[in-house]
Amino acid sequence: MSKTSNLVSALVIACTVALAAPVVALAATGPAPAAVQGHKKHQAKLEAKADKTRVKVGEETKIKGSFADLGGQESVTGGEPVIVQRLQAGVWVDLTTGTCRPNGNFVFSLSFSVRASLSLRVYHPETDLYVGVVSNVIGLVVI
Missing domain, CATH: 1.20.5 (Single alpha-helices involved in coiled-coils or other helix-helix interfaces)
Structure with a gap:
């Protein structure tokens, strides 16, 4: 060479x-010590239900629910994002978004323009404080 x-x-x-x-x-x-890595995200519980299971086209129904911290270390201070989703062709599609009240409760007013049997849920995306969580599935028939 x-x-x-x-x-x-x-x-x-x-x-x-x-x-x-x-x-x-x-x-x-x-690995870095836990103090350097940051705090562990809290587990949460999300519950939701519809005022009615059957509504007419254009009629308003409310989805009410609550978001709760399962760790018990901190209370929900409100402002946590929540999203109502609809199951469409096997994929959860966002319908509307909002935030929790200071007590962790939320209310959405929805109406639909087509006749259908819908599967809805409420979703809380992962944040700096909480892991992502979904509610139970809510069945709603629009006639």
């Missing part, structure tokens, strides 16, 4: 070692 090839090879090896050293050092130290 020529002097130039040897020099380039040595340079490539030196750069590789320099870049790999911090990664190897980080891997050797193990």
Whole structure:
């Protein structure tokens, strides 16, 4: 090999070692302590029900429910996002969004323009404080 090839090879090896050293050092130290990783997300419970199980086209019905912290360490301070979803062709599709009241309760007013048998649920997406959770499935017939 020529002097130039040897020099380039040595340079490539030196750069590789320099870049790999911090990664190897980080891997050797193990995972960061829990205080550095952040707090564990809370488990929650989401319950929902419809005022009526059968409504006419265009008639309003309410979906009422509650969001509760299962950890018991903190009370719900309100403002947690909740989303009403409809099962459509095997996929949950968002219908409307809102937030919980300070006591964890929520109410949605819905009406539908077509006749159908609907499966609805309420979904709370994962946040900084809580894991994602879904309610029971609510059956609603629009006649």
